[in-house]
Amino acid sequence: EDQVTQSPEALRLQEGESSSLNCSYTVSGLRGLFWYRQDPGKGPEFLFTLYSAGEEKEKERLKATLTKKESFLHITAPKPEDSATYLCAVQPFTDYKLSFGAGTTVTVRA
Amino acid sequence: EAGVTQFPSHSVIEKGQTVTLRCDPISGHDNLYWYRRVMGKEIKFLLHFVKESKQDESGMPNNRFLAERTGGTYSTLKVQPAELEDSGVYFCASSQDYTAYGYTFGSGTRLTVV
Numbered sequence: 001e002d003q004v005t006q007s008p009e010a011l012r013l014q015e016g017e018s019s020s021l022n023c024s025y026t027v028s029g030l031r032g033l034f035w036y037r038q039d040p041g042k043g044p045e046f047l048f049t050l051y052s053a054g055e056e057k058e059k060e061r062l063k064a065t066l067t068k069k070e071s072f073l074h075i076t077a078p079k080p081e082d083s084a085t086y087l088c089a090v091q092p093f094t095d096y097k098l099s100f101g102a103g104t105t106v107t108v109r110a
Numbered sequence: 111e112a113g114v115t116q117f118p119s120h121s122v123i124e125k126g127q128t129v130t131l132r133c134d135p136i137s138g139h140d141n142l143y144w145y146r147r148v149m150g151k152e153i154k155f156l157l158h159f160v161k162e163s164k165q166d167e168s169g170m171p172n173n174r175f176l177a178e179r180t181g182g183t184y185s186t187l188k189v190q191p192a193e194l195e196d197s198g199v200y201f202c203a204s205s206q207d208y209t210a211y212g213y214t215f216g217s218g219t220r221l222t223v224v
Contacts, residue, residue: 004152043114043201043215087153097143097155097166
């Protein structure tokens with residue numbers, strides 16, 4: 001069974017204080033690893049898809065990287081509007097369903 | 111482009127009652143998915159429709175849950191009878207193809223069974 005573990009569970013940052021979120025995974029053949037952002041009362045919002053080890057994607061202050069066992073979401077110089085829960089999910093080659101981690105809740109203080 | 115619409119946004123029912131959740135996917139999206147997040151746990155897959163056909167319902171917890179997608183448009187998820195452990199947030203998502211890049215999630219229905 002595919003497994004996704006995210007750490008830390010919660011992260012409190014000062015505005016401008018860069019940090020990284022970790023997503024460790026085991027999957028029988030990775031089709032893609034996905035990062036989503038979720039705000040309270042909303043559904044997950046797509047951020048990135050990573051397909052192979054060594055791949056990197058960037059969007060504003062966020063940068064996602066992928067190895068064969070884990071992915072990192074780097075937040076550079078975060079702002080309060082970056083406060084959200086960040087979810088990691090994997091999709092195997094054999095399937096279309098996503099297996100999610102429990103998420104990391106990021107709080108950025110001004 | 112209108113997003114994925116779910117309603118109701120919240121539902122509070124008593125144990126033993128029936129509840130029906132509805133999802134309107136993005137127009138033209140053949141793939142429709144139901145996911146659920148129970149308190150303190152990760153989001154879990156429930157089932158996948160391609161048009162009106164159930165492609166995969168391996169995540170459905172038990173036979174108290176019934177999903178339908180008549181005509182390949184909107185979908186309903188009925189829980190009958192509801193139990194306390196069914197409480198959680200039910201998300202619907204749709205996509206044009208099976209890749210998660212195209213997944214668009216709705217805002218979810220928060221179900222509370224008391």
